[in-house]
Each structure stands twice: as structure tokens, then as C-alpha cells.
Amino acid sequence: MAKPRRFFRPAWADVNLDALAFNARRLRARLPAATDLLFVVKANAYGHGLLEISRAARDRHLCDFLGVSSVEEGLAIRGEGVRLPTLILGSLYPFESFSAAMDAHLIPTIASLDAARTLKLLARRRRSRVECHLKLETGMNRIGVTLPTALAIARELRQDPFVRISGAYTQLSSAGSDRAYTRRQLQAFAQGSAALERALGHELLLHAANSEAALRHPESRLGMVRSGLALYGLLPGFRPVMSLRCRIVFLKIVAEGSSVSYGRTFTAKRRTVVATLPMGYGDGIPRALSNKGHVLIRGRRCPIIGQVAMDMAMIDATEAPGVQAGDEAVFLGGQGASRIAVSDWARLLGMSPYEIVCAIQARVPRLAA
Numbered sequence: 001m002a003k004p005r006r007f008f009r010p011a012w013a014d015v016n017l018d019a020l021a022f023n024a025r026r027l028r029a030r031l032p033a034a035t036d037l038l039f040v041v042k043a044n045a046y047g048h049g050l051l052e053i054s055r056a057a058r059d060r061h062l063c064d065f066l067g068v069s070s071v072e073e074g075l076a077i078r079g080e081g082v083r084l085p086t087l088i089l090g091s092l093y094p095f096e097s098f099s100a101a102m103d104a105h106l107i108p109t110i111a112s113l114d115a116a117r118t119l120k121l122l123a124r125r126r127r128s129r130v131e132c133h134l135k136l137e138t139g140m141n142r143i144g145v146t147l148p149t150a151l152a153i154a155r156e157l158r159q160d161p162f163v164r165i166s167g168a169y170t171q172l173s174s175a176g177s178d179r180a181y182t183r184r185q186l187q188a189f190a191q192g193s194a195a196l197e198r199a200l201g202h203e204l205l206l207h208a209a210n211s212e213a214a215l216r217h218p219e220s221r222l223g224m225v226r227s228g229l230a231l232y233g234l235l236p237g238f239r240p241v242m243s244l245r246c247r248i249v250f251l252k253i254v255a256e257g258s259s260v261s262y263g264r265t266f267t268a269k270r271r272t273v274v275a276t277l278p279m280g281y282g283d284g285i286p287r288a289l290s291n292k293g294h295v296l297i298r299g300r301r302c303p304i305i306g307q308v309a310m311d312m313a314m315i316d317a318t319e320a321p322g323v324q325a326g327d328e329a330v331f332l333g334g335q336g337a338s339r340i341a342v343s344d345w346a347r348l349l350g351m352s353p354y355e356i357v358c359a360i361q362a363r364v365p366r367l368a369a
């Protein structure tokens with residue numbers, strides 16, 4: 001267990017590793033025993049802390065693979081001694097980054113014939129063996145190769161002594177919202193991957209499902225499921241892993257008619273107890289919560305008043321009984337019987353849960369326990 005980071009500003013994110021383990025068990029219970037689980041830890045583990053989450057994934061045996069989006073993220077987890085098989089989900093351009101990926105035993109994604117040829121050349125030059133996964137286009141139209149290109153890549157690499165295509169995958173664009181389109185993508189992937197296996201002459205680890213697909217479309221589970229949202233507890237039935245907490249750093253009473261914060265967007269309609277919190281949009285608290293959102297103090301939902309500033313936010317704490325400087329305030333998570341969920345912000349602000357958690361900045365210490 002890593003030592004908790006030392007910090008002075010009383011603002012932090014609790015990362016609940018028991019909740020994470022619960023979610024992994026829960027998701028696994030829905031999958032066939034032979035289906036592997038890839039844990040998507042890109043974008044600082046969806047804001048939960050790349051290193052904290054990757055270490056937990058290793059120590060608690062939560063998954064079979066990790067998924068990152070760049071060589072940089074892969075190197076960071078290797079630097080922590082995390083050796084789990086790690087797939088780089090993004091396209092690796094410029095292709096020179098294949099060398100760095102090979103050095104760290106990361107599994108690159110091939111999404112073009114040029115990429116395949118470059119990987120072949122680099123591996124031959126280094127005389128080192130490398131495995132890769134091929135990404136097939138089935139309807140997301142982001143990165144991925146069409147079937148004719150996939151077959152050309154198969155011809156290029158079929159006999160190669162250094163490069164082995166060990167897996168193939170695709171990305172579903174609407175697993176949570178469009179059943180018919182998801183089925184069409186899955187059919188295209190089944191046909192494409194079968195043709196690819198025939199062309200290569202060996203079986204591949206096939207994967208298509210993200211969390212929503214794994215839960216809603218049993219036929220998408222295949223050889224592996226790639227999950228983020230469910231494991232971080234951001235789907236119904238799973239336990240939220242991250243909570244965002246701080247302590248009141250300043251408390252004052254303002255008279256009726258006083259305005260609060262930049263631009264004077266809030267004017268007190270009564271004598272108001274104003275609590276100042278040491279977190280703002282520089283930490284990832286959406287500015288759009290100004291005069292809209294709430295925090296929990298002493299178990300009560302207290303409104304955010306005035307503009308959220310870069311490093312601070314002001315709260316009407318009049319209804320929090322006996323409130324004091326130093327009290328805990330919760331932006332996201334539970335306190336007593338009350339809870340504010342990422343989905344509450346998402347609904348209120350028209351945001352996706354992904355962008356809310358990914359926006360929590362690196363300067364917020366992650367306390368994983």
C-alpha cells in the first residue's frame with residue numbers, strides 16, 4: 001500500500017478501493033468465466049488516479065488487462081511496477097512511438113497498413129518480438145481499418161517472425177442507446193474478425209464491449225470486455241468509487257442584500273451564513289454549478305451561491321446546524337444519509353459522467369484506501 005500523499009490544502013478525492021473491487025466482482029459475475037476483463041485506466045483512470053487505480057488492479061487481481069490511451073500512460077504504470085498486460089487503445093501516431101511501447105512491453109493497436117509496416121520494420125531492426133491488436137472499423141468511424149485493409153495487414157504480418165497480431169477489436173458507438181445499430185456493428189465485427197482469423201491462420205482475442213454493451217448485449221462479451229464506467233461505479237447497480245471532499249476554510253455571516261463572488265450573480269435575501277470552500281474550477285468543479293449545485297455539510301444539502309471561482313466556492317450554510325470552519329463539505333459522494341452522485345451533476349448540467357470525472361484535476365490528491 002502506497003503512503004498517502006502529504007497535502008496541506010484541505011481538499012481531496014477519496015478513492016474507495018473496496019467499492020472498486022466490489023464493482024469488478026459484480027461485473028465479472030455477469031460475464032462468462034472465460035471472458036477476460038480489461039480495465040480502462042486512461043485519462044488518469046477517468047480522474048480517479050492512474051497510479052492508485054493501476055496498483056489496486058494489480059494487487060487485488062481485478063482484471064486481466066489494463067487499457068491506456070497513450071505510451072505516456074503506459075510508461076507511468078510501468079514506472080510503478082505494474083506489469084499487467086496493457087493495451088494502448090489509441091492509434092500510435094507518429095509511429096516512432098512503437099519503439100517506446102515495445103521497450104515497456106505495451107501492446108500497441110494497429111489501425112492502418114502503414115502502422116503495420118512500421119511496426120514490422122521496427123521489430124525486425126530491434127530483433128524483438130511484439131504482439132499487437134488490430135482495430136476494425138464497424139461504424140464508430142474514429143480509428144479502425146476496413147476489412148480489405150485488415151486482410152492486407154494480415155498478409156503483411158502472417159508469416160512475420162517478430163510481430164504477432166494476437167487480438168482484434170472494435171468500438172461500439174451507441175451501446176447504451178441504440179440496440180439495432182449495436183447489433184449491426186457486432187455482426188460486422190463477427191464477420192470481419194472471422195475473415196481475419198482465417199487470413200492469419202490463428203485465433204484472436206476478440207473484444208468489442210464497453211460497460212454498457214457488456215451489461216445489455218450478452219453477445220458482445222466475446223473473449224474480453226473493456227470496462228471503465230461500471231468499474232468506477234458510474235452505472236446503476238455499481239458503487240461509486242470516487243468522492244470529492246474538502247473542509248470549510250472560512251465562515252462568515254453576510255447581511256441581507258449583500259452580494260457574493262465575482263459578477264455579483266448572488267444577492268442574499270436574508271442574513272446568510274456563507275461557508276468558503278477551498279475548491280473551484282481549477283480543481284474540476286464545473287463553473288456551471290454556480291447558483292445551481294449543492295454540497296453536503298453536516299448531512300444537509302447546502303446551495304452553491306455566486307460564481308464558482310478558480311480555487312474557491314461559496315456555500316449558503318445557513319441551514320447546516322452548528323456549522324463551523326473545518327467541517328467537511330462534500331461535492332460528490334455521501335455524508336450521513338445524503339449523497340450527491342456524478343449522475344446528479346450530469347443531469348443538472350447536461351454533461352456526461354465521463355467528462356465530469358475526467359475533469360477532476362491532478363492537483364486534487366487522490367486518497368486511495
Ligand SMILES: Cc1ncc(COP(=O)(O)O)c(C=O)c1O
Pocket residue numbers: 040089171209210211212226227228229230
Ligand atoms: C476503446 C474503448 N474501449 C472501452 C472503453 C470503456 O468504456 P466505458 O467506460 O463506457 O465502459 C472506452 C472508453 O472510452 C474506450 O475508448
